[in-house]
Ligand code: ADP
Ligand code: GN1
C-alpha cells in the first residue's frame with residue numbers, strides 16, 4: 001500500500017481524533033492492511049484500515065453486510081455475558097456517510113476497524129498454549145454463531161472449500177500451463193493427483209446428510225486470532241471475510257494445517273517441516289472444547305481427514321497460483337507459492353504417516369466432549 005495517499009481515504013471515516021500516521025501492517029496474503037494512529041487531545045487512538053481485495057472478493061457490499069451482521073450478533077452476546085465488545089469482536093467503523101466501507105472513484109474498496117490493542121496475532125507458533133487458545137477461540141466463534149440464520153449470509157467466495165472443485169481448478173491450471181512451468185513440478189502435481197479419491201470424502205458426506213452445514217470462519221490460521229498479551233487468552237477472531245456456511249471440519253483442518261506445522265508456511269528447507277503431535281494435540285483440545293460439545297460423532301471421527309484435506313487443498317491452491325503466474329496470493333519472492341505448496345505437501349505426507357497418532361489425539365478429546 002506504499003503508494004497510497006491515505007489521507008483521502010481516512011477523511012471518509014468517522015474517526016476520533018486527527019490521523020497522524022498510517023503504516024503497512026500484518027502478514028495477510030489477501031488484503032492490504034494498515035495501522036492508523038490518530039491523536040485526540042492528549043490521547044492516541046488506533047485503527048486498522050484495509051483495502052479489500054476485490055479481485056478475490058467480488059461482492060464487497062455483500063461481504064461487508066456479512067461482517068457487520070456477524071460482528072453485531074457476536075458483540076451483543078459478549079455484552080450480555082459481561083465481556084468487552086470493543087476487544088472481543090471486530091468493530092467496523094462507519095464512513096461519515098454511514099456506510100460500512102468506502103468505494104473510491106477507481107472502484108477500490110476501503111474499510112476500517114477499531115485496532116485491538118495489547119494483543120498479538122502470531123504468524124509462527126511459539127508455544128502450544130497459543131494453539132490451545134487459538135483452537136478455543138475458533139471453536140467458540142463457531143458456537144457463538146450456532147444460532148445465526150446461516151442462509152441469510154452471502155457466499156463471499158462460492159465453493160471456497162469445495163475440495164473437488166479446487167482439484168478441477170488445479171487440473172485446469174496444469175493443462176493450461178500458461179507460464180510453461182508444469183514440467184518442472186511434476187512430482188508435486190503427481191502427489192496431488194494421487195490423492196484424488198480423498199478430495200471428495202467430506203463433500204460426499206455433506207451431500208449425504210452425514211455432516212451438518214454450520215456457520216464457519218473458513219480461514220482459521222493462528223494469525224487470525226488475537227491473543228491477549230497480558231492474559232495469554234485468545235480474545236478475538238479476526239479476518240471475517242470468509243465467514244459463511246461451511247464444515248466445522250474445515251475450520252479444524254485449517255487450524256491444524258497452520259498451527260501444527262513445525263515451520264513457517266513458506267519454509268524452504270523441507271527437513272524442518274512436519275506435523276508436530278504436541279501442537280496438534282493443543283489445537284484439538286482447544287477446538288473441541290471451544291465447540292462446547294456440539295460436534296457430532298461423524299464430525300469428530302472425520303477431524304483427521306479435515307486436517308489432511310485442508311492441507312492438501314491449500315497445497316493445490318498454492319501450486320495452481322504458481323502455475324498461473326501468482327495472480328491470487330501475495331508473493332514476496334520468486335517461487336514463493338511453490339515453496340508454500342511444498343510445505344503443504346510435506347505436511348500431508350507427514351500426517352499420513354502419523355495417521356494413527358492423529359486419530360488417538362482426536363479420540364482423547366472426543367471422549368470428553370459431553
Ligand atoms: P488478510 O485477509 O490479508 O489476512 P487480516 O484481516 O487477517 O487480512 O489482517 C492482516 C493482519 O492485520 C492480521 O493478521 C493482524 O495482525 C492485523 N489485524 C487485522 N485486523 C486487526 C485489528 N482489528 N486489530 C489488530 N490487528 C489487526
Ligand atoms: C489466505 O487472508 P489470509 O492470509 O488469512 C487465504 C486462505 C489460505 C491462506 C494460506 C480468502 O488467508 O484461504 O488458507 O491464505 N484466504 C483467502 O495462508 O483465500
Ligand code: MG
Nearest residue numbers: 028223224239
Ligand atoms: Mg488474515
